[in-house]
Every structure is written in C-alpha cells, then in structure tokens.
Amino acid sequence: MHKLLLKGGRVIDPKAGEMFTADILIVEGKVAAIGPALEAGEGAVMDVTGKLVAPGLIDMHVHFREPGFEAKETIASGSRAAARGGFTAVVCMPNTDPVADNRAVISCIKARAQETGLVKVYPVGAITRGIRGEELTEMADLKEAGAVALSDDGRPVASAAVMRRAMQYARMVGLPIISHCEEPALSAGGVMHEGYMSTVLGLPGIPAAAEEIMVARDIILSEYTGCPLHIAHVSTAGSVRLIREAKARGVPVTAEVAPHHFTLTHRAVANYDTSTKVNPPLRTEDDVAALKEALADGTIDVIATDHAPHTLEEKDVEYQLAPFGLVGLETALGLVWTELVIPGVLSPVEAIRKLTVNPARILGLPEGVLKVGGDADITIIDPELVEVVDPATFASKGRNTPFAGRRLQGLPVATIVKGQVVYNRNLAVIW
Amino acid sequence: MRHKAQILDKEGIRRALTRIAHEIIERNKGTDGLALIGIRRRGVPLAERLAAKIREIEGSTVPVGTLDITLYRDDLTTLAQQPLVHRTEVPFAVSDKKIVLVDDVIYTGRTIRAALDAIMDLGRPRVIQLAVLVDRGHRELPIRADYVGKNVPTSRREVVAVRLQETDGEERVLILEND
Amino acid sequence: MMNWKRKDLLGLKDLSAEEIKLILDTAVPMKEILGRRIKKVPTLRGRTVVTLFYEPSTRTRTSFELAAKYLSADSVNISTSASSVVKGESLKDTARTLAAMGADVVILRHPMAGAPVLLARTIRAAVINAGDGTHEHPTQALLDMFTVREKKGELAGLTVAIIGDILHSRVARSNIWGFTKMGARVRVCGPATMMPPEIEVTGAQVCLSIEEALTGADVVMMLRIQLERQQQGLFPSIREYARLFGLNRERLSLARPDALVMHPGPMNRGVEISPEVADGVNSVINEQVTNGVAVRMALLYLLSGGGMPDA
Numbered sequence: 001m002h003k004l005l006l007k008g009g010r011v012i013d014p015k016a017g018e019m020f021t022a023d024i025l026i027v028e029g030k031v032a033a034i035g036p037a038l039e040a041g042e043g044a045v046m047d048v049t050g051k052l053v054a055p056g057l058i059d060m061h062v063h064f065r066e067p068g069f070e071a072k073e074t075i076a077s078g079s080r081a082a083a084r085g086g087f088t089a090v091v092c093m094p095n096t097d098p099v100a101d102n103r104a105v106i107s108c109i110k111a112r113a114q115e116t117g118l119v120k121v122y123p124v125g126a127i128t129r130g131i132r133g134e135e136l137t138e139m140a141d142l143k144e145a146g147a148v149a150l151s152d153d154g155r156p157v158a159s160a161a162v163m164r165r166a167m168q169y170a171r172m173v174g175l176p177i178i179s180h181c182e183e184p185a186l187s188a189g190g191v192m193h194e195g196y197m198s199t200v201l202g203l204p205g206i207p208a209a210a211e212e213i214m215v216a217r218d219i220i221l222s223e224y225t226g227c228p229l230h231i232a233h234v235s236t237a238g239s240v241r242l243i244r245e246a247k248a249r250g251v252p253v254t255a256e257v258a259p260h261h262f263t264l265t266h267r268a269v270a271n272y273d274t275s276t277k278v279n280p281p282l283r284t285e286d287d288v289a290a291l292k293e294a295l296a297d298g299t300i301d302v303i304a305t306d307h308a309p310h311t312l313e314e315k316d317v318e319y320q321l322a323p324f325g326l327v328g329l330e331t332a333l334g335l336v337w338t339e340l341v342i343p344g345v346l347s348p349v350e351a352i353r354k355l356t357v358n359p360a361r362i363l364g365l366p367e368g369v370l371k372v373g374g375d376a377d378i379t380i381i382d383p384e385l386v387e388v389v390d391p392a393t394f395a396s397k398g399r400n401t402p403f404a405g406r407r408l409q410g411l412p413v414a415t416i417v418k419g420q421v422v423y424n425r426n427l428a429v430i431w
Numbered sequence: 432m433r434h435k436a437q438i439l440d441k442e443g444i445r446r447a448l449t450r451i452a453h454e455i456i457e458r459n460k461g462t463d464g465l466a467l468i469g470i471r472r473r474g475v476p477l478a479e480r481l482a483a484k485i486r487e488i489e490g491s492t493v494p495v496g497t498l499d500i501t502l503y504r505d506d507l508t509t510l511a512q513q514p515l516v517h518r519t520e521v522p523f524a525v526s527d528k529k530i531v532l533v534d535d536v537i538y539t540g541r542t543i544r545a546a547l548d549a550i551m552d553l554g555r556p557r558v559i560q561l562a563v564l565v566d567r568g569h570r571e572l573p574i575r576a577d578y579v580g581k582n583v584p585t586s587r588r589e590v591v592a593v594r595l596q597e598t599d600g601e602e603r604v605l606i607l608e609n610d
Numbered sequence: 611m612m613n614w615k616r617k618d619l620l621g622l623k624d625l626s627a628e629e630i631k632l633i634l635d636t637a638v639p640m641k642e643i644l645g646r647r648i649k650k651v652p653t654l655r656g657r658t659v660v661t662l663f664y665e666p667s668t669r670t671r672t673s674f675e676l677a678a679k680y681l682s683a684d685s686v687n688i689s690t691s692a693s694s695v696v697k698g699e700s701l702k703d704t705a706r707t708l709a710a711m712g713a714d715v716v717i718l719r720h721p722m723a724g725a726p727v728l729l730a731r732t733i734r735a736a737v738i739n740a741g742d743g744t745h746e747h748p749t750q751a752l753l754d755m756f757t758v759r760e761k762k763g764e765l766a767g768l769t770v771a772i773i774g775d776i777l778h779s780r781v782a783r784s785n786i787w788g789f790t791k792m793g794a795r796v797r798v799c800g801p802a803t804m805m806p807p808e809i810e811v812t813g814a815q816v817c818l819s820i821e822e823a824l825t826g827a828d829v830v831m832m833l834r835i836q837l838e839r840q841q842q843g844l845f846p847s848i849r850e851y852a853r854l855f856g857l858n859r860e861r862l863s864l865a866r867p868d869a870l871v872m873h874p875g876p877m878n879r880g881v882e883i884s885p886e887v888a889d890g891v892n893s894v895i896n897e898q899v900t901n902g903v904a905v906r907m908a909l910l911y912l913l914s915g916g917g918m919p920d921a
Contacts, residue, residue: 194807195807195808196807196808196811198806198807199783199806199807199808199809199811199812200623200783200812201723201724201745202723202724202742202743202744202745202746202780202783203723203724203743203744203745205807207807271727272723272724272727272728313700316702317700317701317702317728318701318720318722318724318725318728319722319723319724319728320722320723320724320743321722499639502639502643502651502652502653502681502911503651503652503653507653507914507915508656510915511915512613512614512615512915513613513614513911513912513914513915514613515613515632515635515636516636516639516640516908516911517639518638518639518642519639519642520642548652549651552646552648552650552651553646553648554647
C-alpha cells in the first residue's frame with residue numbers, strides 16, 4: 001500500500017477559512033487522515049515543518065497550445081510547468097489548432113494529459129465553431145466529452161446576439177461561460193494600454209473602454225439569461241466597478257485576475273520589451289490599485305495566470321508584430337505571496353482560496369479542498385523561501401516572462417497529485 | 432605633470448613673434464597676396480598677433496582665418512570619443528594666396544598634414560608656409576616649419592605647454608614632464 | 611563642454627539638453643562645409659553607412675546619403691517594402707546580415723514604433739532612428755531646432771505651435787521632447803480625434819483652436835495630414851479640416867510678426883498650409899532641407915566615435 005505522511009506543516013483549509021498545525025496521511029492517492037501526531041507506519045514521511053500545506057492549486061486559465069502549436073508548449077511541458085508552479089490542476093483554453101470546438105479535440109487533450117500523468121488537465125470548449133464568433137458549438141457534446149466551461153478566449157464574441165444565444169444554451173447545458181471581454185472595434189490594432197505610455201512610445205493603444213464595454217454587455221446578458229458568467233483576466237478599475245455592482249445586484253458573475261495585472265503597469269512596456277505584450281494589456285497604477293482592492297473585498301474571486309507561452313523567435317520581433325501573451329505558471333504563487341500576501345492585501349487563507357476552492361466552485365470541480373476521502377492533491381509552500389526569477393530554469397517551453405530578475409518570496413516547494421509527488425524542490429522524504 | 436623648465440617668458444614670446452613677422456615680410460617681399468590662417472586653438476591668437484605686427488611694420492592689413500582640423504585628423508578611428516568640432520572661418524578666398532599657416536607647437540607634423548588638406552579643400556593657394564612658436568622635434572612626417580620662434584629639443588615624455596593671454600590668461604611657454 | 615557617449619540615436623525623449631546642444635553645435639561647422647565649393651571632408655573614410663528603409667522616403671534617405679558622402683563614408687542603401695515587415699521577414703536577420711557586411715552606422719526607417727530599439731540591441735553598429743512608426747523622428751526634430759536656433763539665436767523662451775495630426779506624428783513627438791528640453795514652450799493643436807491621450811504629460815500644452823495655438827507663437831510647425839485618415843473616420847472632410855486647421859495668411863497674423871513657418875514635408879498645399887504662406891517671407895521650409903544634411907553629418911560624426919568595430 002502506498003502511503004505518504006506530511007509531517008508538521010501548517011494546513012490551510014480555504015473553505016473553512018482556517019489555518020492549523022496538523023499532519024496529513026495519504027494512502028493510495030487519497031487523503032486518509034488529517035490530524036495531530038499521525039503515524040506513517042511502513043510509508044514514507046515528508047517533513048513539512050515550517051511549510052504551508054494547501055489544497056492543490058488550480059489555474060483556471062492556461063494555454064497549453066496542444067494540438068497545433070507544440071513549438072510553443074505541449075500538454076507535457078505545460079504540465080511540468082504547472083507542477084513546478086505548485087498547480088495540481090489546470091484549465092486549458094480552447095484556442096488550439098484545431099480549436100477545441102468538438103468532442104474529438106476535447107478527448108484528445110484529455111488523453112494526452114492522461115499519458116503525461118503529472119497534473120490534472122481540464123479542457124474548456126469553444127463557445128463558437130472555430131472561435132469565429134458565429135455558430136454555436138455542440139455544447140452538450142463538449143460537456144459530455146469533459147469540457148468544464150465554454151470560452152472563445154483569445155478572441156471576444158463580438159456579436160451581442162451570438163453571446164446572448166450562447167448564454168441561453170450554455171445555461172441549459174449547465175456550463176459556465178468564460179468571457180474574454182474586448183470590444184474589437186475599439187481595440188483594433190492596439191498593442192498596449194491606451195494612455196500616457198502609448199502616446200510616448202507611439203504604439204497603438206487599447207483603451208480601458210474596450211474591455212469595460214464588453215464586461216457591461218456580458219453582465220447585462222448574464223442577468224437577462226441567468227447564465228453563470230466568469231469574466232477572464234479583468235484588468236481595469238472600470239471592469240471592477242461593473243462586476244462589483246453586478247454582484248451586489250445578484251447577477252451570477254465571477255471574475256479572475258492574472259498576476260501580471262496586479263503587479264505591472266503599462267510603464268513596463270517602456271523599452272519595447274515584447275514580454276510585456278499581453279491582452280488585455282498592462283494598465284495603470286490606478287487599475288492595479290483597484291484590482292488589489294477587488295481581490296481584498298472579494299469582487300475578484302480567482303487568481304489565474306493566463307499562461308500563454310510563445311517561442312523566442314515569435315517574441316523577438318518588433319513590438320507590434322509580437323504575439324500577445326506571457327507565461328505565468330512558474331511565477332504565479334511567488335507573485336501572489338510577494339505582491340499580495342506579504343504586503344497584507346490578502347491573508348494566506350484568502351490567497352489560497354482564490355487559487356483553489358473558488359475556481360473549483362465556479363467550474364464545478366471536486367478539487368480545491370483537503371478532505372478525508374478526497375484526492376490527495378496538495379501544494380506545499382515555503383513562505384520564507386526567496387528566489388530571483390530565471391526563465392532559463394522554467395519547465396515551460398515559453399520563456400516569455402516580464403518578471404526575469406524579479407525577487408519573489410513565498411514559493412511552492414512540493415506538488416502532490418493524487419498522492420504522487422510530481423514536484424519536489426528541496427523536501428526530504430524518509431522511508 | 433611636473434613642471435620642468437620655462438623656455439619662453441612674455442618678452443621672449445613677443446620677441447619671437449616680432450622676428451617671425453619680419454621674416455614673413457622679408458621672405459614674401461611685402462604683404463601682397465599674403466594671408467594668415469591660425470590653427471585652433473592657440474594658432475588663432477598667434478595668427479592675429481602676427482597680423483597686428485605685420486600691420487605695425489608694413490602698414491598694411493593681412494586677412495586672418497581660423498582653421499579647425501578635427502574633421503581631417505588621422506586618429507579618429509582610434510579615439511574612444513569623437514573630439515568636438517569647431518567652426519572653420521576663412522573669410523577670404525584662399526586660391527592664389529600666399530598662406531601662412533600658424534600654430535603654437537610643431538611636433539609629429541600630423542596636425543599640419545591635416546591642416547594642409549583642410550586648406551586645399553578650400554581652394555588652391557599659390558604657396559603655403561608654416562609659422563610656429565616652438566619646434567620640439569620628433570617629426571613623423573616630412574614636414575618642416577618655415578618660421579620658428581624657438582627650437583627646443585625635447586623627449587617624448589615631455590609636454591610643451593604654450594600659455595597665451597587670450598586662451599590661458601598668462602604668457603609663457605613651459606616644459607612639463609609626465610610623472 | 612561634454613562629449614558624446616551614446617552608441618545610438620533612438621529618440622530625443624531620453625537625451626539631455628546638453629546632448630542636444632552638442633549635436634546642434636556640431637552641425638554648425640558641418641553647415642560651413644555645405645557652403646564650400648568642394649563639399650567633402652575625409653573624416654569618415656573607410657566607414658560604411660547603411661540606410662535601411664522599410665518605408666519609402668526619398669528626402670530623408672537622400673539627406674542621410676549626402677551627409678555620409680560629404681563625410682567620405684561609403685553608403686549603401688537597402689530599401690524594403692513595408693509589406694515585407696508584415697510578411698515576417700525578420701528585422702533581426704537583416705541586422706545580422708548588416709553586421710556581417712561590416713556596417714558601422716545603420717540608419718533605420720521603419721513603420722513600427724520601437725524597431726530601432728530592437729535593432730540597436732541586436733547589433734554593435736550605431737543605429738540612427740530615421741523615423742519609427744508614430745514613435746519618434748529625432749533627426750527631423752533636430753534639424754527643426756537647428757533651423758529655429760539659427761534664426762532666433764536661442765530656443766529657450768520661444769513658443770512653438772505644432773498643428774495637425776499629432777496622434778500619428780513622430781515629428782511632433784520628437785519636437786515636443788526636443789524643444790521642451792531646450793526651454794521652449796510647445797503648444798499642440800489638431801482635431802480631437804487626432805490628439806494622443808494624455809499628451810500634456812509630455813510637457814506640451816493642448817490648444818483646442820488653431821487661433822489659440824497661433825497667438826503670439828514664435829514658430830509655427832504644420833504637419834502633413836494623411837488623406838487616408840479621412841477614410842479611417844478621423845475627420846469628416848478635407849474641406850472641414852482645412853477650414854479648422856489650415857494655416858493661411860490671416861491666421862498667421864496672430865503669430866509674432868517674425869514667426870517662422872515650418873513643415874517637415876511633403877506639403878499638401880491648400881490643405882494644411884496655403885501656398886502664399888508656404889512660399890511666404892516667414893517660411894523656412896527650404897532651409898530645413900539644407901539644415902537636415904548638416905544635422906545628419908553631425909550625427910554621423912558623433913556616432914562614429916569609439917574606434918572602428920574591428921580596431
């Protein structure tokens with residue numbers, strides 16, 4: 001019998017909102033016991049004294065690029081990056097080639113993830129065929145094949161009529177809609193936030209209004225259709241206000257923010273560093289402050305990376321020609337700790353909640369909690385560990401990060417999926 | 432930089448220039464078609480002083496121009512930073528003139544080579560002569576001065592420093608030595 | 611007096627007033643060379659200057675080529691269509707070729723902002739930005755400043771009005787940085803649809819009407835209006851544009867009597883500027899062209915410092 005005992009850690013229960021010292025005994029991939037002074041018997045013991053023991057982190061917004069763009073990332077390399085970043089489950093966006101708009105592609109993604117066998121991979125199905133924003137996909141079939149949500153992420157659903165039908169249908173099928181909010185007529189040609197920096201750099205801007213108009217539209221449609229709506233990668237203070245107000249009114253809307261959006265501003269673009277080119281773009285200091293406030297007051301439910309790897313060649317070009325996106329899996333937790341937990345924006349429990357139970361609840365996943373009988377998906381965090389980000393050490397194929405050289409404190413040191421240690425940085429395991 | 436010796440004082444400079452002025456008039460049989468061009472920086476006040484002395488002696492005015500040879504230097508590719516370029520102001524046509532080029536010190540001859548090229552680009556003088564306050568030897572090019580204030584044997588480690596009222600606020604010529 | 615220390619000239623935003631002054635001061639003796647019968651000095655013999663143009667611009671390219679020739683550098687032109695950029699012909703690959711060819715200075719005109727920054731990071735040769743997208747056009751601004759300084763003696767204290775499509779103008783941006791650093795006041799004026807957001811943070815003052823912009827101005831700089839902006843819906847008609855933002859004699863009378871009228875060219879006569887003003891006594895448009903060569907000679911000279919790449 002496979003047994004592993006995690007000894008002496010501070011266990012975080014994000015659902016109950018508690019943190020307490022306890023041992024966790026894992027037997028045959030399941031949590032067998034949580035309590036003081038447990039014994040491993042003939043099993044292995046991992047000393048996690050001084051570490052935080054959290055439910056396995058879930059990143060509900062990644063791009064693993066497979067099928068179609070395996071030079072950027074594969075399910076295998078993305079899974080390794082996830083494990084290294086402390087994530088035990090990831091949710092893959094459907095903008096692959098072919099697009100995940102049919103059962104075959106969803107099944108393929110699940111099969112590839114199974115083969116890799118590192119972390120859990122949940123696919124998202126497309127809202128419209130080919131993410132062209134025209135005809136609806138076979139949403140019931142997608143759900144049956146394993147899709148946990150629907151999204152045309154990477155592209156907005158430009159037509160309000162199509163989005164309205166999508167929400168009506170998705171509600172019937174029982175899948176949430178994840179909306180990439182961008183009014184294409186306003187963002188067209190834009191490559192960075194429209195403001196002082198775009199004026200100085202002479203780069204075409206994407207105004208905050210391009211996002212906010214779509215946030216407003218989709219909130220109105222969600223309210224009208226009753227379909228659960230999740231706003232992906234919120235980046236502006238105006239979006240925060242709209243979401244906060246909608247939540248207060250009881251609209252079934254949730255929202256996520258990406259670490260780069262609460263960390264960096266458009267000033268990071270100053271030297272045309274293409275690793276700062278991301279959609280939605282890096283915004284202003286005021287937006288960053290509003291996002292932190294929204295994280296603290298619960299307006300924003302989830303922290304998700306929007307992990308978007310690209311090859312070096314694709315990014316090593318003129319700013320306007322570079323693709324949007326940056327890699328986030330291997331810097332996410334460090335940024336959450338350094339930028340949110342240590343400065344006191346979020347308590348450790350609140351931060352973990354936005355990386356575990358909240359995404360699980362939105363997507364209807366069984367993960368995100370530590371309970372006896374449940375899968376032993378666990379992330380061990382060393383809140384004292386300090387590291388300077390070095391993209392050369394990434395497991396991801398993508399090295400497109402704007403955080404190279406940044407000092408982070410609070411990092412994952414071990415990742416356990418169904419009782420298997422899929423990443424172990426420095427913890428001793430005694431047999 | 433150590434002060435080693437003073438080779439000319441104020442009077443010495445004055446006498447040297449007076450003698451050169453006489454020699455210029457003598458050699459050129461008057462001032463007809465004569466023009467002076469000083470090489471920046473210290474050749475410029477020296478050229479002006481020579482013109483003033485020639486006027487005192489002959490009563491005629493000789494035109495004076497200013498030459499900046501920076502763009503003609505042969506060592507630009509070896510310098511870490513580009514030296515500042517100043518204006519060349521030669522307010523007369525040099526073609527068919529008897530040009531007396533004036534500088535403070537002649538050493539390797541490279542500055543004079545550059546100055547000759549610079550003047551040629553302005554036109555075709557009948558003759559170019561060279562007047563210097565100090566000839567310190569160590570020529571690297573086949574160039575010699577027609578008028579010399581003082582010949583001073585030096586070693587390469589030494590520096591000849593010409594200090595003029597107009598540029599330095601004092602009047603003397605020193606030999607300095609690198610420590 | 612300071613020396614030049616930068617490898618490249620990518621824009622005026624990061625230059626100090628001292629550096630700008632050095633360039634303008636160096637352009638003075640260069641202009642003297644332009645007045646000679648033999649317009650040639652041997653300064654850059656053996657150096658290779660490459661003009662790499664991804665946008666057609668005969669006047670800027672010719673100006674740089676003449677500047678290189680007058681300094682005795684060898685100049686090579688590589689003109690590529692803007693469409694090749696979109697087709698993904700890598701600027702960095704081209705850059706490596708240039709380096710292999712032994713280019714000492716590369717002059718880049720590119721439709722995309724920041725391309726010279728990318729090139730400068732890639733190669734050891736000095737890079738001069740000859741206009742990148744809607745970012746900067748530093749040599750145009752320097753020749754504008756040189757022209758104004760020559761006429762007015764001093765830039766500090768002057769009021770400069772820049773009128774037209776500020777949003778898409780790299781010339782406007784470089785001139786705002788340059789003139790404000792030298793102590794001039796810069797006013798910008800144009801259709802609200804062509805005014806970049808938060809432009810006032812650059813130090814420029816936004817004027818809503820051309821009359822407001824022109825009143826008491828020492829320098830009036832008119833920008834070319836690209837006629838295709840009308841199709842993009844940025845202004846309703848040429849007629850209305852000319853009515854609201856065109857410079858004519860009557861409007862010019864609001865500026866100081868000795869105001870200079872400038873235009874980076876090519877002009878739409880009768881649209882942004884009336885012919886009688888373009889060719890009038892206040893116009894220094896033709897002198898801008900001559901001064902462009904002098905300023906570019908100064909830059910080629912200053913940026914060729916640091917010894918030969920293989921020396």
